[in-house]
Amino acid sequence: LQDMEGSLTARDRVGIQDFVLLDAYTSETAFMDNLRKRFNENLIYTYIGTLLVSVNPYKELGIYTKKQMDIYMGVNFFELPPHIFALADNVYRTMISETNNHFILISGESGAGKTEASKTVLQFYAVCCPSTRLLDNVRDRLLLSNPVLEAFGNAKTLKNDNSSRFGKYMDIQFDHQGAAVGGHILSYLLEKSRFLSTWVTGSV
Structure with missing residues:
Protein backbone atom coordinates (compact mmCIF):
# COMPACT_ATOMS: atom_id res chain seq x y z
CA LEU A 1 0.00 0.00 0.00
CA CYS A 129 4.47 -7.63 -27.45
CA PRO A 130 7.69 -8.59 -29.26
CA SER A 131 7.57 -7.39 -32.86
CA THR A 132 8.60 -8.84 -36.23
CA ARG A 133 7.18 -8.31 -39.72
CA LEU A 134 5.02 -11.45 -39.39
CA LEU A 135 3.82 -10.48 -35.92
CA ASP A 136 3.08 -6.94 -37.08
CA ASN A 137 0.85 -8.45 -39.78
CA VAL A 138 -1.07 -10.45 -37.15
CA ARG A 139 -1.39 -7.36 -34.97
CA ASP A 140 -2.64 -5.18 -37.83
CA ARG A 141 -5.24 -7.74 -38.88
CA LEU A 142 -6.62 -7.93 -35.35
CA LEU A 143 -6.76 -4.14 -35.02
CA LEU A 144 -8.28 -3.59 -38.47
CA SER A 145 -11.01 -6.18 -37.90
CA ASN A 146 -12.89 -3.80 -35.60
CA PRO A 147 -14.06 -1.36 -38.32
CA VAL A 148 -15.36 -4.27 -40.41
CA LEU A 149 -17.35 -5.73 -37.52
CA GLU A 150 -18.66 -2.30 -36.55
CA ALA A 151 -19.77 -1.56 -40.12
CA PHE A 152 -22.14 -4.55 -40.09
CA GLY A 153 -22.93 -4.94 -36.41
CA ASN A 154 -23.22 -1.46 -34.93
CA ALA A 155 -26.23 0.85 -34.79
CA LYS A 156 -27.33 4.12 -33.25
CA THR A 157 -29.23 3.79 -29.96
CA LEU A 158 -30.56 6.22 -27.37
CA LYS A 159 -27.40 5.83 -25.28
CA ASN A 160 -24.77 5.44 -27.95
CA ASP A 161 -24.38 6.67 -31.54
CA ASN A 162 -22.22 3.67 -32.42
CA SER A 163 -23.48 0.84 -30.26
CA SER A 164 -22.39 -2.77 -30.86
CA ARG A 165 -25.48 -4.89 -31.43
CA PHE A 166 -23.64 -8.19 -31.06
CA GLY A 167 -21.35 -10.02 -28.67
CA LYS A 168 -17.70 -10.53 -29.47
CA TYR A 169 -15.24 -13.20 -28.35
CA MET A 170 -11.65 -12.39 -29.24
CA ASP A 171 -8.95 -15.05 -28.95
CA ILE A 172 -5.31 -13.95 -29.27
CA GLN A 173 -2.67 -16.68 -29.51
CA PHE A 174 0.79 -16.05 -28.05
CA ASP A 175 3.99 -18.07 -28.27
CA HIS A 176 6.14 -18.95 -25.23
CA GLN A 177 7.98 -15.62 -25.53
CA GLY A 178 4.78 -13.60 -25.39
CA ALA A 179 4.60 -12.69 -29.08
CA ALA A 180 1.17 -12.64 -30.72
CA VAL A 181 1.21 -15.30 -33.44
CA GLY A 182 -2.45 -15.52 -34.37
CA GLY A 183 -6.01 -15.10 -33.27
CA HIS A 184 -9.64 -15.16 -34.25
CA ILE A 185 -12.76 -13.17 -33.50
CA LEU A 186 -16.16 -14.79 -33.03
CA SER A 187 -19.28 -12.63 -33.20
CA TYR A 188 -22.56 -13.87 -31.77
CA LEU A 189 -26.00 -12.68 -30.63
CA LEU A 190 -26.20 -10.36 -33.63
CA GLU A 191 -29.50 -8.45 -33.69
CA LYS A 192 -30.64 -9.75 -37.08
CA SER A 193 -33.84 -7.70 -36.88
CA ARG A 194 -31.72 -4.66 -37.79
CA PHE A 195 -30.93 -6.16 -41.21
CA LEU A 196 -33.30 -5.82 -44.18
CA SER A 197 -33.63 -8.60 -46.73
CA THR A 198 -35.55 -9.27 -49.93
CA TRP A 199 -36.04 -12.47 -51.85
CA VAL A 200 -34.80 -10.85 -55.07
CA THR A 201 -31.59 -9.09 -54.10
CA GLY A 202 -30.67 -10.99 -50.95
CA SER A 203 -29.51 -9.38 -47.75
CA VAL A 204 -28.84 -5.67 -47.61
Whole structure:
Protein backbone atom coordinates (compact mmCIF):
# COMPACT_ATOMS: atom_id res chain seq x y z
CA LEU A 1 0.00 0.00 0.00
CA GLN A 2 2.86 2.39 0.79
CA ASP A 3 4.38 1.86 -2.66
CA MET A 4 1.01 2.48 -4.24
CA GLU A 5 0.38 5.69 -2.28
CA GLY A 6 3.92 6.94 -2.82
CA SER A 7 3.52 7.09 -6.58
CA LEU A 8 0.21 8.96 -6.55
CA THR A 9 -0.29 12.66 -7.20
CA ALA A 10 -2.76 14.75 -5.22
CA ARG A 11 -5.29 14.36 -8.04
CA ASP A 12 -4.91 10.59 -8.06
CA ARG A 13 -5.70 10.50 -4.35
CA VAL A 14 -9.20 11.86 -4.94
CA GLY A 15 -11.52 9.35 -3.34
CA ILE A 16 -10.30 5.79 -2.80
CA GLN A 17 -8.68 4.11 -5.79
CA ASP A 18 -9.49 0.60 -4.53
CA PHE A 19 -13.00 -0.03 -3.22
CA VAL A 20 -11.62 -2.79 -0.99
CA LEU A 21 -10.03 -0.03 1.11
CA LEU A 22 -13.32 1.77 1.74
CA ASP A 23 -14.26 1.84 5.42
CA ALA A 24 -17.89 1.19 4.51
CA TYR A 25 -17.05 -1.35 1.82
CA THR A 26 -20.50 -2.97 2.07
CA SER A 27 -22.35 0.31 1.55
CA GLU A 28 -23.75 0.93 -1.92
CA THR A 29 -24.01 4.65 -1.12
CA ALA A 30 -20.33 4.86 -0.18
CA PHE A 31 -19.46 2.91 -3.33
CA MET A 32 -21.36 5.32 -5.59
CA ASP A 33 -20.10 8.43 -3.75
CA ASN A 34 -16.51 7.32 -4.24
CA LEU A 35 -17.14 6.52 -7.91
CA ARG A 36 -18.77 9.92 -8.44
CA LYS A 37 -16.01 11.79 -6.65
CA ARG A 38 -13.33 10.21 -8.85
CA PHE A 39 -15.38 10.60 -12.03
CA ASN A 40 -15.77 14.34 -11.38
CA GLU A 41 -11.97 14.57 -11.50
CA ASN A 42 -11.86 12.56 -14.76
CA LEU A 43 -10.57 9.52 -12.86
CA ILE A 44 -12.68 6.94 -14.67
CA TYR A 45 -10.93 3.83 -13.35
CA THR A 46 -11.22 2.35 -9.85
CA TYR A 47 -10.19 -1.07 -8.58
CA ILE A 48 -12.11 -3.65 -6.60
CA GLY A 49 -9.11 -5.76 -5.73
CA THR A 50 -7.93 -7.06 -9.10
CA LEU A 51 -11.20 -6.11 -10.83
CA LEU A 52 -11.38 -2.82 -12.71
CA VAL A 53 -14.45 -0.56 -12.69
CA SER A 54 -14.65 1.86 -15.61
CA VAL A 55 -17.08 4.74 -16.15
CA ASN A 56 -17.51 5.99 -19.72
CA PRO A 57 -16.61 9.71 -19.77
CA TYR A 58 -18.00 10.23 -23.32
CA LYS A 59 -15.02 12.45 -24.11
CA GLU A 60 -11.31 12.21 -24.86
CA LEU A 61 -9.10 12.24 -21.76
CA GLY A 62 -5.70 11.73 -23.34
CA ILE A 63 -4.88 8.75 -21.11
CA TYR A 64 -4.23 6.14 -23.81
CA THR A 65 -1.02 7.48 -25.32
CA LYS A 66 2.17 5.56 -26.08
CA LYS A 67 3.75 7.33 -23.11
CA GLN A 68 1.02 5.97 -20.82
CA MET A 69 1.54 2.48 -22.20
CA ASP A 70 5.26 2.68 -21.45
CA ILE A 71 4.55 3.82 -17.89
CA TYR A 72 2.32 0.82 -17.13
CA MET A 73 4.37 -1.77 -18.96
CA GLY A 74 5.97 -4.29 -16.58
CA VAL A 75 4.88 -2.44 -13.42
CA ASN A 76 3.28 -4.04 -10.36
CA PHE A 77 -0.51 -3.99 -10.63
CA PHE A 78 -1.13 -1.71 -7.62
CA GLU A 79 1.97 0.45 -8.00
CA LEU A 80 0.30 3.03 -10.25
CA PRO A 81 -3.20 4.57 -10.38
CA PRO A 82 -5.96 2.27 -11.74
CA HIS A 83 -5.91 1.94 -15.52
CA ILE A 84 -6.93 -0.57 -18.15
CA PHE A 85 -3.27 -0.73 -19.19
CA ALA A 86 -2.40 -2.02 -15.72
CA LEU A 87 -5.01 -4.76 -16.05
CA ALA A 88 -3.88 -5.74 -19.56
CA ASP A 89 -0.23 -5.79 -18.50
CA ASN A 90 -0.93 -7.87 -15.39
CA VAL A 91 -2.89 -10.47 -17.38
CA TYR A 92 -0.16 -10.60 -20.04
CA ARG A 93 2.72 -11.07 -17.59
CA THR A 94 0.78 -13.64 -15.54
CA MET A 95 -0.01 -15.61 -18.70
CA ILE A 96 3.68 -15.75 -19.62
CA SER A 97 4.91 -16.64 -16.13
CA GLU A 98 2.25 -19.32 -15.54
CA THR A 99 2.27 -20.55 -19.18
CA ASN A 100 -1.49 -20.86 -18.97
CA ASN A 101 -4.50 -19.38 -20.75
CA HIS A 102 -5.94 -16.19 -19.29
CA PHE A 103 -8.89 -14.01 -20.25
CA ILE A 104 -10.25 -10.51 -19.77
CA LEU A 105 -14.03 -10.30 -19.39
CA ILE A 106 -15.44 -6.89 -20.29
CA SER A 107 -19.09 -6.42 -19.30
CA GLY A 108 -21.52 -3.55 -18.87
CA GLU A 109 -24.73 -2.02 -20.17
CA SER A 110 -25.10 -0.48 -23.62
CA GLY A 111 -22.89 2.57 -23.94
CA ALA A 112 -20.63 1.59 -21.05
CA GLY A 113 -17.56 1.56 -23.29
CA LYS A 114 -16.98 -2.18 -23.74
CA THR A 115 -15.96 -1.96 -27.40
CA GLU A 116 -13.55 0.91 -26.75
CA ALA A 117 -12.07 -1.01 -23.82
CA SER A 118 -11.39 -4.05 -26.01
CA LYS A 119 -9.74 -1.81 -28.63
CA THR A 120 -7.56 -0.26 -25.93
CA VAL A 121 -6.41 -3.67 -24.71
CA LEU A 122 -5.55 -4.69 -28.29
CA GLN A 123 -3.59 -1.49 -28.84
CA PHE A 124 -1.65 -2.07 -25.62
CA TYR A 125 -0.67 -5.60 -26.68
CA ALA A 126 0.27 -4.30 -30.12
CA VAL A 127 2.86 -2.09 -28.42
CA CYS A 128 4.09 -4.32 -25.58
CA CYS A 129 4.47 -7.63 -27.45
CA PRO A 130 7.69 -8.59 -29.26
CA SER A 131 7.57 -7.39 -32.86
CA THR A 132 8.60 -8.84 -36.23
CA ARG A 133 7.18 -8.31 -39.72
CA LEU A 134 5.02 -11.45 -39.39
CA LEU A 135 3.82 -10.48 -35.92
CA ASP A 136 3.08 -6.94 -37.08
CA ASN A 137 0.85 -8.45 -39.78
CA VAL A 138 -1.07 -10.45 -37.15
CA ARG A 139 -1.39 -7.36 -34.97
CA ASP A 140 -2.64 -5.18 -37.83
CA ARG A 141 -5.24 -7.74 -38.88
CA LEU A 142 -6.62 -7.93 -35.35
CA LEU A 143 -6.76 -4.14 -35.02
CA LEU A 144 -8.28 -3.59 -38.47
CA SER A 145 -11.01 -6.18 -37.90
CA ASN A 146 -12.89 -3.80 -35.60
CA PRO A 147 -14.06 -1.36 -38.32
CA VAL A 148 -15.36 -4.27 -40.41
CA LEU A 149 -17.35 -5.73 -37.52
CA GLU A 150 -18.66 -2.30 -36.55
CA ALA A 151 -19.77 -1.56 -40.12
CA PHE A 152 -22.14 -4.55 -40.09
CA GLY A 153 -22.93 -4.94 -36.41
CA ASN A 154 -23.22 -1.46 -34.93
CA ALA A 155 -26.23 0.85 -34.79
CA LYS A 156 -27.33 4.12 -33.25
CA THR A 157 -29.23 3.79 -29.96
CA LEU A 158 -30.56 6.22 -27.37
CA LYS A 159 -27.40 5.83 -25.28
CA ASN A 160 -24.77 5.44 -27.95
CA ASP A 161 -24.38 6.67 -31.54
CA ASN A 162 -22.22 3.67 -32.42
CA SER A 163 -23.48 0.84 -30.26
CA SER A 164 -22.39 -2.77 -30.86
CA ARG A 165 -25.48 -4.89 -31.43
CA PHE A 166 -23.64 -8.19 -31.06
CA GLY A 167 -21.35 -10.02 -28.67
CA LYS A 168 -17.70 -10.53 -29.47
CA TYR A 169 -15.24 -13.20 -28.35
CA MET A 170 -11.65 -12.39 -29.24
CA ASP A 171 -8.95 -15.05 -28.95
CA ILE A 172 -5.31 -13.95 -29.27
CA GLN A 173 -2.67 -16.68 -29.51
CA PHE A 174 0.79 -16.05 -28.05
CA ASP A 175 3.99 -18.07 -28.27
CA HIS A 176 6.14 -18.95 -25.23
CA GLN A 177 7.98 -15.62 -25.53
CA GLY A 178 4.78 -13.60 -25.39
CA ALA A 179 4.60 -12.69 -29.08
CA ALA A 180 1.17 -12.64 -30.72
CA VAL A 181 1.21 -15.30 -33.44
CA GLY A 182 -2.45 -15.52 -34.37
CA GLY A 183 -6.01 -15.10 -33.27
CA HIS A 184 -9.64 -15.16 -34.25
CA ILE A 185 -12.76 -13.17 -33.50
CA LEU A 186 -16.16 -14.79 -33.03
CA SER A 187 -19.28 -12.63 -33.20
CA TYR A 188 -22.56 -13.87 -31.77
CA LEU A 189 -26.00 -12.68 -30.63
CA LEU A 190 -26.20 -10.36 -33.63
CA GLU A 191 -29.50 -8.45 -33.69
CA LYS A 192 -30.64 -9.75 -37.08
CA SER A 193 -33.84 -7.70 -36.88
CA ARG A 194 -31.72 -4.66 -37.79
CA PHE A 195 -30.93 -6.16 -41.21
CA LEU A 196 -33.30 -5.82 -44.18
CA SER A 197 -33.63 -8.60 -46.73
CA THR A 198 -35.55 -9.27 -49.93
CA TRP A 199 -36.04 -12.47 -51.85
CA VAL A 200 -34.80 -10.85 -55.07
CA THR A 201 -31.59 -9.09 -54.10
CA GLY A 202 -30.67 -10.99 -50.95
CA SER A 203 -29.51 -9.38 -47.75
CA VAL A 204 -28.84 -5.67 -47.61
